[in-house]
Amino acid sequence: MEPATQLDYNHQLSLRELPYIIRWRDDRCKRCGSCTAVCPVKAIEPAVKVQRVVQSEGPVPTPTASRKIVHVVEQVTDIERYCTGCGTCTLVCPNEAIEPEYNPQNKFLHFKNRGGEGYKRGGRRNDPSVSTLDRLKFTRISMLTDPALDAGRHEFRVRTLLGRILPADELPLKKVNGNLVVTHENGKFIPPVREIFPIMIGSMSIGALSPPMWEGLAMGVTYLNEVEGLPVVMATGEGGVPPRLLKSKYLKYFILQIASGYFGWDEIIHSIPHMVEDPAAIEIKYGQGAKPGDGGLLMAQKVLKLIASIRGVPQFVDLASPPTHQTKYSIEEAVAKMIQSMSMAWGFRVPVYPKISGTKTARAVLNNLARNPYAAALSIDGEDGGTGAAYNVSLDKMGHPIASNIRECYLDLVKQGKQNELPLIAAGGVGKKGNLAANAAALIMLGASVVSIGKYIMQATANCLGDEFNRCNLCNTGKCPRGITTQDPKLYRRLDSDKVAERVVEVFKSSNVELKKIFAPMGRSTELPIGMSDGLSIDDKAMAERLEISYAC
């Protein structure tokens, strides 16, 4: 046997350790070099090889061996340049000669901690199994005992309320000639409430997203409101908003987010006197489902001129938002104060609500907010929520699934009789398998008033390549091959904001139709079936018990 000297002191990884293995076809490749040029991580490279070729020509076999120089495309085994499976190479290949293949045996996480740094990435929890949301079924169908409705013919009101709602016995009403009229005599505060479409676009910041992506979403949302009459709102994420939008009449379709870094708020506060419309709401971010207890991070490479100016910071510096608000001392004081200050900034005309990550302690937060008359809602972001950048360990292992978290919070409100006073916003993994309307309807029937989406909208409107097999997920690097999460013009010119806007409109219009297709056979059309838990079943007894719904198999 030949001595395997090549293996001595060899720390090289084999391709088998990597999550994706490139299948390259020699016979199809025309050596154009497009794939190697486009690969965001340089996982493939052109290589020159010497091949021994045995040939025979002529009428009788006369084999002769010759050595030939060949050009190949080769995958590297450097863990820093692992193939992410994004498939950009496949997209550019004119001859379908290259394709990444998922390697379920990979030992990627064993090695992706070089330099003593934990693996960081974007995306959402890498768990491709079927989520609870996708296991929920709508089983209460109106059959013969009462007529089911026709989703195409009946009038439907698929709307919800965002904002604190006064209990009926506290409404400042008095009787005048058999009519009820609002009396302003006792100075009772009537909190602001918005009527919106029950699915909203969750916070993604203008620094995390590229200009065409953010613009595309914003244009789509505005079109839905202005032209389609579908009152969809979108949260901005931390880091401010383009100054032009702050002063435009379309601001009313946007929820401004304030997070622990307060990025962008200098600009926002200074714009208040010039605003012609109030924003839809203010979201105070205390946590994010993808990385509970972790702050935000915008990597230096994404802090280009526009972002630096909107956020009011120098260019090319890491922008870390601390894990918690520095002013936060306790929920009773600091959170209440924050809600009040934000409310005050807009003359108490704008709903202000906190967003937290899914957690076992959500109910404690909820109960506190329930007692705070200025808290407009509670947004809970479950473990399947997405992010632009986080440690893999936070993404994969931290957090609470949204289904039972929202359910227990809703049932807690029911016990107190406050389920209509403090709307719950549910997020995290909605539409993970593409079932946007079904997941949203299930969460609504479990008790959510509003459902928020992030990753889904990136996938559906801009063809984001990421998935739960850790495909792509380069969002943190500024090298997004789709141009979604990058500030590099060479990359984001790949994205057409008009196309994104068009897709946003299509997504919401179709989910509006699909929601009706779910509600109609259940006999519901006038009000959103919030908490209509008798409509739901699941094929697992323990889950049914936990969610207090029925079991069906």
Place this chain on the structure above:
Amino acid sequence: MCRLAAITSHDYFSPMENILALETMKEGHDGSGLGLTLKDLGGPFEKMKGYPVLSGICSKKGAKMLDDYMEKAGFKLIDIWAPKIKAVKGMLAARDHYFARVYDYPASYKHKPVRERDDLLMNIRIALRKMGESDESIFVFSFYPDVLTLKEVGDPLQVAEFFGLDKDTLKAKVIFAQGRQNTNYAIYLYACHPFFIQGYCSMTNGENTAFVPIREYLTGRHFPGYIGYNSDSEVFTHILHYTSRQLGFPLTYYKDVITPLKESEIEGREDRESLKLIKQSLRPLCIDGPNVVIGFTPDGTCFMVHDAKKLRPGVVGGLKGKYALMSEECGLDSAIPKRDKTQDIFPMKHDMVIIRPKAEEVTVWNQLHN
């Protein structure tokens, strides 16, 4: 679909009129039960107007428990009315006691405000219900002055015969009757309409798809009377009670609560500002139909409302001094045949038909125009 027959009149009349109307509407109910609520009682009760009447059914054991409890609570029994039970073929065996017992308030309550007295009566009714619910030894349907309720499983006409109503002198000025079509739930007396709470009563047909969120909202009010819900229609009565008694809203707002207008329609109403707030605050009480609700309030006003999905509306018609609110036209023909049929009212989705006590006239309140 359950059949509903309500009659309101200037003069006393017999519940047989309602039952015969139900009989003509027979195709719609399957004879799984009859519920009767009489208000403004005549006959043997005419002279006892101010005294609360406890209506129910009990076993021998239950009767003893009931007597003991009422005595302890300080109520003095004044009179007992019981239907003269007659064995009818095809009916279940009679239970031990069907009763309407007239009481006098405990001394300490005689001069208390009506609201407090009403609370006392309701709490007593609930306590009795809880005492006898598990072993079915006591059923109590109402405990209120000038109101009597009878319920039993079976075909309405047979039940009426069974109770001897055809020969009885029992009369009232407002009578609600429902022939039950059993749908989701097992035949159970507490699931039988009409439902009654503190002077408010209603009966409904059609399934209530928004039942669970409505029930959860009502139980969240932590009002002791918001219990039961053996039928998804009981919530309609409690919504009426909640909006009218607890919140003090005028009756027409019941319609605005259960079938709220669209935003654009609200703009056309004078009271739009309050209407918007009410719609938001009572969002979980919006019924999603298809339902027709017929009800009465403590002063004896009767009404009928629909939601927009009700494909076949109910009908209201009659003569000055006597009107009927029915789920079907043939029921109206049976109850008041000599009326001007062209004046019959089939309420539209925005209408609330209201008949004040004494049945002088019918008014149609329109939600869009208030």
